[in-house]
Amino acid sequence: xxxxxxxxxxxxxxxxxxxxxxxxxxxxxxxxxxxxxxxxxxxxxxxxxxxxxxxxxxxxxxxxxxxxxxxxxxxxxxxxxxxxxxxxxxxxxxxxxxxxxxxxxxxxxxxxxxxxxxxxxxxxxxxxxxxxxxxxxxxxxxxxxxxxxxxxxxxxxxxxxxxxxxxxxxxxxxxxxxxxxxxxxxxxxxxxxxxxxxxxxxxx
Amino acid sequence: xxxxxxxxxxxxxxxxxxxxxxxxxxxxxxxxxxxxxxxxxxxxxxxxxxxxxxxxxxxxxxxxxxxxxxxxxxxxxxxxxxxxxxxxxxxxx
Numbered sequence: 451x452x453x454x455x456x457x458x459x460x461x462x463x464x465x466x467x468x469x470x471x472x473x474x475x476x477x478x479x480x481x482x483x484x485x486x487x488x489x490x491x492x493x494x495x496x497x498x499x500x501x502x503x504x505x506x507x508x509x510x511x512x513x514x515x516x517x518x519x520x521x522x523x524x525x526x527x528x529x530x531x532x533x534x535x536x537x538x539x540x541x542x543x544x545x546x547x548x549x550x551x552x553x554x555x556x557x558x559x560x561x562x563x564x565x566x567x568x569x570x571x572x573x574x575x576x577x578x579x580x581x582x583x584x585x586x587x588x589x590x591x592x593x594x595x596x597x598x599x600x601x602x603x604x605x606x607x608x609x610x611x612x613x614x615x616x617x618x619x620x621x622x623x624x625x626x627x628x629x630x631x632x633x634x635x636x637x638x639x640x641x642x643x644x645x646x647x648x649x650x651x652x653x654x
Numbered sequence: 655x656x657x658x659x660x661x662x663x664x665x666x667x668x669x670x671x672x673x674x675x676x677x678x679x680x681x682x683x684x685x686x687x688x689x690x691x692x693x694x695x696x697x698x699x700x701x702x703x704x705x706x707x708x709x710x711x712x713x714x715x716x717x718x719x720x721x722x723x724x725x726x727x728x729x730x731x732x733x734x735x736x737x738x739x740x741x742x743x744x745x746x747x
Contacts, residue, residue: 467743470736478732479724496728500735507741558670562701565708574716582716601710602717626674633702633709 455519462510470507477520478503480603481527487598488531490587498534502527517612524605524613528595535591559630561637578639585635589628596621597628665692669699677707 461469481502486495505526506513513522574582586594592614599610600621611621669689675681676689693700724732736742 467741470742474732474736474742478729479722482724482728483720483722496731499728500732503732503736504739504741507736508739559698559702562698562705564701565705567708574712574719578712579716582713601713622674629674629706629709632713633706636709636712637705 459510459513459515459519462507462513465510469510470503473506473519473523474503477523480520481523484524484598484603485527485531487586487602488528488595489534490583494531494534498527498530501530518609521609521612524599524603525615528599528613532591532595535594559637560634561641563637563641565637565640581636581639582632585632585639588635589631593624593628593631596624597632600625601629663696666696666699669693669696670702673703673706676703677710 458469458472462473478499482495482499485498485502486492489495489498502523506523513519517525586597589597595614596610599605599613600607605613607618607621607625610625611618614621616624669676669692672681672685672689676686681689693703733742
């Protein structure tokens with residue numbers, strides 16, 4: 451924790467209401483966006499945003515300083531989002547997922563066609579953006595959570611693992627599987643597009 | 655639709671297990687060299703590495719386009735909710 455964060459934590463522990471204001475100012479945008487990516491629904495993301503800060507400001511004494519404030523807030527928001535996804539009976543991967551990297555049988559790639567474009571030279575179209583969002587929504591919740599935190603939010607493996615309360619090696623395996631599933635979904639999309647002749651992306 | 659006609663050799667299986675770490679640059683140089691030697695003679699694994707890397711890049715590119723600031727409506731409703739719960743000082747915005 452840096453000094454500013456330590457001061458903020460001390461103020462939160464004292465029940466200082468201005469500290470809660472500061473917490474909201476610093477983290478509300480990040481928390482809303484992680485909730486939106488996790489649930490895919492603006493209304494739910496807003497509910498998670500409000501509940502996260504109400505819980506954090508009212509339960510600041512529960513923050514023990516073992517992680518950063520940001521990680522703590524991410525954890526509250528992510529747990530809230532995962533609970534909502536579980537209620538919708540999303541497909542799940544067992545929490546005790548084996549971390550054996552040789553055991554990849556169900557993740558063998560099925561489609562191996564070249565994507566003959568340079569990612570730095572394409573402009574995303576609305577259709578491709580939608581296909582990408584839909585692909586994320588097909589991920590089992592616990593793979594989705596790691597992907598959102600690690601690849602979209604840019605957290606390190608260690609931070610993402612802390613947020614989710616899992617080991618770093620388990621976080622790596624989940625991220626790997628999420629990427630393979632997304633790759634497969636996008637490969638299907640690009641395959642259909644190239645066969646259908648539609649222009650799924652534009653060269654910049 | 656074309657499917658994977660790969661023979662799933664031991665080297666291919668090993669690469670699949672290390673793919674994410676390889677893309678993230680988290681493997682030791684000696685292991686990277688082994689992977690690159692395998693990629694030089696395995697077309698399917700080359701496609702797998704390339705398309706997985708492109709998948710991650712596409713999502714990162716899409717992410718960079720997103721508006722990071724919260725809309726005034728969402729911010730206003732958040733402050734109201736926190737005021738109602740007696741968490742913050744009023745008129746914060």
